[in-house]
Amino acid sequence: MDVATLTELENKVTQIFANCDDFLIRKINAGNTAVMFCFFKGITQRDYISEKLIKPFLVHADMLNSFSGNFETILQSSTVKYPPDINEVVDGILRGEVLIAVEKDGTLYTVMTNCQVSVGRSIDEPTSDITVKGPKAGFIEDAETNMAQLRRYIKNSSLKFESVNIGNLTDTKVVIAYMEGRANPNVIENIKTKIKNADATAIVDSANINTLIDKRKFPFFPIMGSSEKVDKVASKILAGRVAIIVDGSPFVLTAPYVFAESIQSSEDYYRSTFYATFIRCLRFTALMVALYLPGLLVTLITSYNELIPQSLYESIQKMRADMPYSMFWEVVFVLIMFEMLREVGVRMPRSVGDAIGIVGSLILGDAAISAGLASPIVIVAIALAAVCAFIVPVYMYSTVLLRILFLFLGFKLGFYGIILGTLMLLFLLCRTDSFGSSYMTPLAPFDKTGLEDFLIASPKKTLGRKEQL
């Protein structure tokens, strides 16, 4: 320790934590020995400090007469560590540890003990990834609680947690969780290296880690999964994925992440095989509808009207008889209107946002039809496409952009444009790589075994199996 006396130490920490009202220094005289305790009151357990740290010094004051720095004989704490320098002291105090300093016969003895209190909410049902059947527990903002929750699911010594602190200002704890023997060692090493080498000023959420790790120029599709559900992350760890827990975030990242996971839900494994398969096919279809419906609608009505039934075409033409602009601009108008309403619904407080979402959509939709600004067929198509995008939340934002792209291609070049766009999209997906795993696996490269858990849900065959990524 680079500080010689108790007074010098007190001055140093007081200077470092100046103007920190939540910082406390408590000094006691145990017999004729001065003992100092330094901690932050909001993040430490005050009862624990009184009962297990301060009281033993007062009760066993006689032990200090022959004290030579061995704190374990006095303290009733499970974790004690001896800080080598003042930096370690400062870091420890900031993490919720208590500094105990004793000056005896001109020698300063210091020790740090963990008294961190969990600040935040209790374990609750997550707001995303909601399921009807299956476990309800979700992750919370405390990394240690999240680790404990995973440990409760996987009672196996192969489940490893490795922590590292990053962020120059926030010093955030990031935990890498994996199953030894099941996770790919290269992926573990790759993630560890990237996290350790990340030059970040502040880490406040797991999304920041995602940004730091993902070095692609155009990160259009996510290469890391994100979930609030404990059972889902536990299953992924068991399947050989690496999880990243960030202190302060209820979203746990998993890697590698492939396209097939976007249409899977943890509930698929708790339901009948047939129904789960049907739902997965439905999700895939919904993704296609969300992407292509507006573009196809414009293409069919403007360029290929011979392909739709005559009666339907006539009915659409009647609806659009008084429309002042083309089908393309009508679709663009309704699409933008919907995106605005969606954004308002998300940003407003929940109670107001829901009301605005429902009332705004109904009233504005109806008013737009009455005012001759949009036809019912367009409102129905856009609403369906927009709602379908929510079925696969991972691609919600990518879908919005791609939908507009396909709309434009369909308008300008008809099916030729849409198909060329699709080919480019497919190629983009096929060249995407998630930590050494092909993004489109098991479809590309083709893997017959992997298909058992792609569109088909076959829990009996796949339960507990390690995925060949």
Add this chain to the structure above:
Amino acid sequence: MYFLCTTVLTASFLIKSEFTAVTFAVEVLYTVAYLTLFSVYFRKNKDIRVFVPLLLLSFALHIVFFLKELQKNYIKGVNIWILVGLLLIVCIYIAFGTSSRTGMTAFKHLCSPVFFALLFLAFINVIAGKPADNPVVGKSVEQYFLSIISPPSTALSLLYLRPSRFYKLFPAFMSALSIAVFFFLIDSPFFRAIALNFIAPVLISAELIAIKETILWRKDLLDENANQNQS
């Protein structure tokens, strides 16, 4: 390998199935002959630079015929150069737009989803279509010219992308032939057009990859392909 070969071969057959029975039959026979010949050639030789003019000619012909067919039947009122430009952008992106060393890996991966999409389209074509009324002999000489030029470039691209002997490609060859025959015998113009739209850029991209890597002349790549070919 199966998906790559089936997709590229189907693309080649499908373009010719747009024409006449004779051009289609000639295409199939020539493809068999050239696949056999080139697999023998690649067993002893590494250099494919001598075939670059052939590849370039075929590449240009495929673009022209594909777009002419499209513009004649399906795309109206759009400048042909815009269509050519867009097609080239897509094909160049597929051939060059990857960080991997050759672009082949991503292209090979692309082939399996394209194959499934094609299978889906063939299925709908059969359900929705009616017996096709294809002429036996066509009036255009260009069709016959393309039927002679196209097979060697398809065989070259195929053997360059996934070097193998012809007998190993036989399941893929038969699958491609079956899909093409379905499209040839049963015609649902809309789904046939979509299939053609979908698959023609794949064939053109395959040729472009072969041209790109031959012109760029990277010995390590050619050696690697030749080694795979001989194994």
